[in-house]
Amino acid sequence: MLQFTVHHTSGQARRGTLTLNHGVIDTPQFMPVGTYGTVKGITPEGLKAAGAQIILGNTFHLWLRPGLDVVRQFGGLHRFIGWDAPILTDSGGFQVWSLGAMRKISEEGVKFASPVNGDKLFLTPEVSMQIQTVLNSDIVMQFDECTPYDVTRGGQKHITTESEARASMELSLRWAARCKAEFARLENPNALFGIVQGGMFEHLRDASLDGLAALDLPGYAIGGLSVGEPKDDMLRLLRHTAPRLPANKPRYLMGVGTPEDLVAGVAAGIDLFDCVMPTRNARNGHLFTRYGDLRIRNARFKLDERPLDETCTCPTCRQFSRAYLHHLDRCGEMLFGMLATTHNLHYYLQLMRDMRAALDAGTFDAFVTQFRADRARGV
Numbered sequence: 001m002l003q004f005t006v007h008h009t010s011g012q013a014r015r016g017t018l019t020l021n022h023g024v025i026d027t028p029q030f031m032p033v034g035t036y037g038t039v040k041g042i043t044p045e046g047l048k049a050a051g052a053q054i055i056l057g058n059t060f061h062l063w064l065r066p067g068l069d070v071v072r073q074f075g076g077l078h079r080f081i082g083w084d085a086p087i088l089t090d091s092g093g094f095q096v097w098s099l100g101a102m103r104k105i106s107e108e109g110v111k112f113a114s115p116v117n118g119d120k121l122f123l124t125p126e127v128s129m130q131i132q133t134v135l136n137s138d139i140v141m142q143f144d145e146c147t148p149y150d151v152t153r154g155g156q157k158h159i160t161t162e163s164e165a166r167a168s169m170e171l172s173l174r175w176a177a178r179c180k181a182e183f184a185r186l187e188n189p190n191a192l193f194g195i196v197q198g199g200m201f202e203h204l205r206d207a208s209l210d211g212l213a214a215l216d217l218p219g220y221a222i223g224g225l226s227v228g229e230p231k232d233d234m235l236r237l238l239r240h241t242a243p244r245l246p247a248n249k250p251r252y253l254m255g256v257g258t259p260e261d262l263v264a265g266v267a268a269g270i271d272l273f274d275c276v277m278p279t280r281n282a283r284n285g286h287l288f289t290r291y292g293d294l295r296i297r298n299a300r301f302k303l304d305e306r307p308l309d310e311t312c313t314c315p316t317c318r319q320f321s322r323a324y325l326h327h328l329d330r331c332g333e334m335l336f337g338m339l340a341t342t343h344n345l346h347y348y349l350q351l352m353r354d355m356r357a358a359l360d361a362g363t364f365d366a367f368v369t370q371f372r373a374d375r376a377r378g379v
Contacts (some may be wrong), residue, residue, distance in 0.1 A: 002139075002191035002218045003102060004250045004271075008073070008359045012243050012269035015359035018250055020086040020138035024077060025053040027250065027271040030352045031088060032207055032261065032345055033279065035061050037081040040279050041341035044083045048288035050314065050342065051349035053085055056274045060092035060123070060129050064116045068134045088274070089137035091128045091179075093195075093223075094255070097146040105145060107171070125178040133188045140188065140220065142179040144172040144195045150228040165199030166207075172197045173211040179213050182239030193252060195223040196241060200233050205241045213246060220245045221252035222270075227262075236262060242268035259351055263371055266355050267364075278348045282340035285329050288347045292378045294322075296340070299324040315339075 003019040004027075016027045032039045032047060035058040039047060047055065057077055074080035077087055096103055096110045103112035109124030118311055130144035147168040150159045160168075176194050183192045194212035198204030212220060222241050225234050238253065242265070245251045252272040253265045278288065285297040289309035294301075296308075304322035316325075317341040328336035358367035 001189065002250075003250070004219070008249075010359055010362065011267065011365035013266050013355075013359060013364050014269055014271060015356055016250075016271060016272070020054075022084065022086045022138050022191050023053070023308060025086060026356055028262075028266045028352055028355055029272055030348050031056045031272060031274040032348075033274055033276045034081070035276075037062060037077060038064065039335045039341075039345075040344065041283065042079070042279075046281070046342060047345070049086070049329075051197060051353060052345065053084075054272075055083060055087055057081075057087050057089045057135065057137060058092075058095065059089045059128060059135065059141075060095035062089075062135060063123075063131050064114055069105065072134050075225070077132070079134065086138040087135075088139035088252075088272075089132050089135050089141065090254070091132070091141040091143040091195075092123055093128075093141075094146045095145045096123060099149065105171075107174070109143075125175040126182040129179055129182040129186060129188070129192075133183075133186045136190070138190050139219065140183065140190055140192045142172075142176045142194050142217075144175060144197060144223060147172075147197050147199045147224045147238065147264060149200065149227050149233075159198050162201055162204070165197075165201055165204055168199070168206050169197040169208045173208060174214060176215060176217075180217065190207070191218040193217060193219040193221050193250075195221045195254070196245070197224045199224060200229060200237065202240045203236070205237060206244065209244055210242070217249075219250040219252065221254050221272075223254045225253070226256045226275075234261075236305045238265060238270075239268050242270050254310065257346070259371075259375065261366060262348070262351060263355070265293075267368060278344035279341050282344040283337045285340070288344050289379055290347075292375055294379045296325050296329055298326075298331075308343055309347070312343065312347065312350070314343050316343040316346075 001021050006016040008013045008015040018025050031054050032052050033056045103110050111122050125143040132140040145168045147165050150157050194217045196208045198208045250271045253270045255277050287294045287308050290311050301322040307317035358364045
């Protein structure tokens with residue numbers, strides 16, 4: 001089940017609600033990434049306290065560990081991980097792409113050796129749908145080939161050509177049709193999203209969208225961005241593609257990105273985002289604040305009594321100083337990753353709340369101007 005309603009707009013930006021089998025979420029919305037069924041460094045209760053309404057799980061990794069028999073015993077991923085709100089699962093396409101030379105792509109699917117134990121595996125559109133049906137994710141992503149920005153051949157970088165991007169995009173379209181057929185055969189009660197590919201070429205993005213629109217899927221995503229391309233190219237393709245996605249269906253930008261990317265994405269008409277950046281960066285001492293990014297490992301924070309962000313209401317900022325966080329990080333204490341993750345996710349989710357409030361109030365343009373000025377000010 002999926003119902004999507006747009007309540008307010010400002011230019012291309014949209015404010016809406018998305019109803020799924022495990023709950024209702026407000027859009028635009030950011031989805032924390034829980035690769036193995038857990039968002040690293042934070043409990044489900046902590047996620048909800050930070051404002052998370054939906055999380056992302058990883059089809060590829062959950063297929064390998066703990067395996068479908070375990071998840072099936074629990075009736076799906078929600079009960080297994082203790083999360084009763086919506087879940088989106090990716091298809092495994094990006095993880096297969098990241099295996100590089102370790103995988104072999106054909107019309108039927110992708111053959112590869114398990115990075116866990118070396119087992120020979122074959123992931124196809126049908127298998128991806130079968131895995132995600134067992135996971136019982138509220139949003140299921142089609143199996144696609146993530147078109148790379150560049151590849152290495154003979155030790156040299158090679159930018160993906162138009163013909164290579166076209167072949168990859170057309171393969172993903174054929175796989176999308178197979179995903180839809182298998183999804184229907186399985187009588188999966190959730191929602192299947194298609195993924196627009198096409199590399200760095202606007203006309204290929206248009207062709208991909210035309211083919212996916214003909215399948216009349218419940219939602220659409222933009223894939224193949226933030227895969228190593230220059231930022232200007234990412235923004236060019238985002239601003240071209242997002243407004244062309246069906247206006248009456250949710251739009252999802254996969255794997256992006258920085259706070260500035262989120263604001264640019266909302267301005268272009270995107271409703272859903274995911275990225276490992278707030279959690280991964282947290283564990284590496286990179287904190288996001290209203291007034292720019294802060295590297296807590298810098299020696300200048302050793303005696304700093306201020307919170308990370310004096311405007312932030314997260315538990316980390318309410319209770320702990322920059323000096324203490326600097327100390328925890330320098331000592332390799334586990335608590336640092338937990339406190340930093342709590343803060344970064346709270347920042348990202350608060351940013352989305354602020355954008356929704358601005359869209360509700362009709363002040364989105366003013367919000368964007370103030371956001372940019374604040375971030376440029378620096379910590």
